[in-house]
Amino acid sequence: xxxxxxxxxxxxxxxxxxxxxxxxxxxxxxxxxxxxxxxxxxxxxxxxxxxxxxxxxxxxxxxxxxxxxxxxxxxxxxxxxxxxxxxxxxxxxxxxxxxxxxxxxxxxxxxxxxxxxxxxxxxxxxxxxxxxxxxxxxxxxxxxxxxxxxxxxxxxxxxxxxxxxxxxxxxxxxxxxxxxxxxxxxxxxxxxxxxxxxxxxxxxxxxxxxxxxxxxxxxxxxxxxxxxxxxxxxxxxxxxxxxxxxxxxxxxxxxxxxxxxxxxxxxxxxxxxxxxxxxxxxxxxxxxxxxxxxxxxxxx
Ligand code: XIL
Numbered sequence: 001x002x003x004x005x006x007x008x009x010x011x012x013x014x015x016x017x018x019x020x021x022x023x024x025x026x027x028x029x030x031x032x033x034x035x036x037x038x039x040x041x042x043x044x045x046x047x048x049x050x051x052x053x054x055x056x057x058x059x060x061x062x063x064x065x066x067x068x069x070x071x072x073x074x075x076x077x078x079x080x081x082x083x084x085x086x087x088x089x090x091x092x093x094x095x096x097x098x099x100x101x102x103x104x105x106x107x108x109x110x111x112x113x114x115x116x117x118x119x120x121x122x123x124x125x126x127x128x129x130x131x132x133x134x135x136x137x138x139x140x141x142x143x144x145x146x147x148x149x150x151x152x153x154x155x156x157x158x159x160x161x162x163x164x165x166x167x168x169x170x171x172x173x174x175x176x177x178x179x180x181x182x183x184x185x186x187x188x189x190x191x192x193x194x195x196x197x198x199x200x201x202x203x204x205x206x207x208x209x210x211x212x213x214x215x216x217x218x219x220x221x222x223x224x225x226x227x228x229x230x231x232x233x234x235x236x237x238x239x240x241x242x243x244x245x246x247x248x249x250x251x252x253x254x255x256x257x258x259x260x261x262x263x264x265x266x267x268x269x270x271x272x273x274x275x276x277x278x279x280x281x282x283x284x285x286x287x288x289x290x291x292x293x294x295x296x297x298x299x300x
Pocket of ligand 1: 043044126204235273
């Protein structure tokens with residue numbers, strides 16, 4: 001096959017990218033994105049601050065720009081993200097307790113209602129676990145509403161759009177030996193055992209020198225899948241752009257039936273949230289295919 005999306009489809013998987021609404025007028029960007037990818041995540045446009053800038057007042061202008069571009073070009077869409085401690089609008093940052101809990105529920109209903117039946121998978125909760133060795137939850141205004149906030153978010157999400165897969169998404173849960181990975185694993189196991197609706201785990205997979213790719217990544221994917229959830233690689237980028245590491249990531253996903261797709265977090269190095277100097281993506285700033293691109297395509 002000659003594109004990432006078509007190559008991934010040979011095994012029933014998808015290959016996606018993050019799309020920014022503000023770049024849809026850049027024809028170099030849209031040409032590559034349209035040709036290579038068959039799944040789209042809005043890089044920022046479906047986040048809490050973007051979709052509910054004032055409490056109870058929802059805005060989908062930019063989210064819909066990304067959504068419509070994707071669907072008009074035959075691509076599916078991952079929703080990102082509904083409950084997160086980052087990119088909260090000011091009004092939400094200043095809430096706490098039961099009013100914040102209700103605002104979270106209302107937000108999930110508002111955004112999922114707008115996109116009901118249209119989204120392949122939602123990152124319902126993003127980055128709720130702590131970094132470091134505790135294996136526990138991250139302190140946040142949402143966490144301070146009560147430890148059950150994550151399952152409340154998932155139950156709300158299931159009712160709001162029963163057709164969407166519901167994912168828990170996080171970074172630094174790639175390395176099986178890390179406490180944070182084990183913390184998330186224990187939560188998913190608990191949710192499955194108690195019937196809390198969860199369908200997938202998103203491994204963001206932002207690899208860099210502090211959190212490098214480790215060969216136990218395949219064990220991580222296999223272990224989550226064995227709990228009865230899909231695994232998706234949701235925000236892949238590799239600082240330095242190692243072609244070998246990119247191939248390892250693809251091979252690890254392909255080794256596990258329930259690893260259903262891979263999304264890279266941007267199109268060209270110049271589109272990366274890490275800056276072009278990180279050289280973390282598959283196309284250079286001019287849109288040329290990098291060695292990592294060929295490595296991924298051959299591995300798929
Ligand atoms: C990043 C975007 O790429 C940036 O444009 C924005 O300024 C900050 O957020 N984990 C996530 C993503 O779940 O939403 C983040 O995206 C990258 C880290």
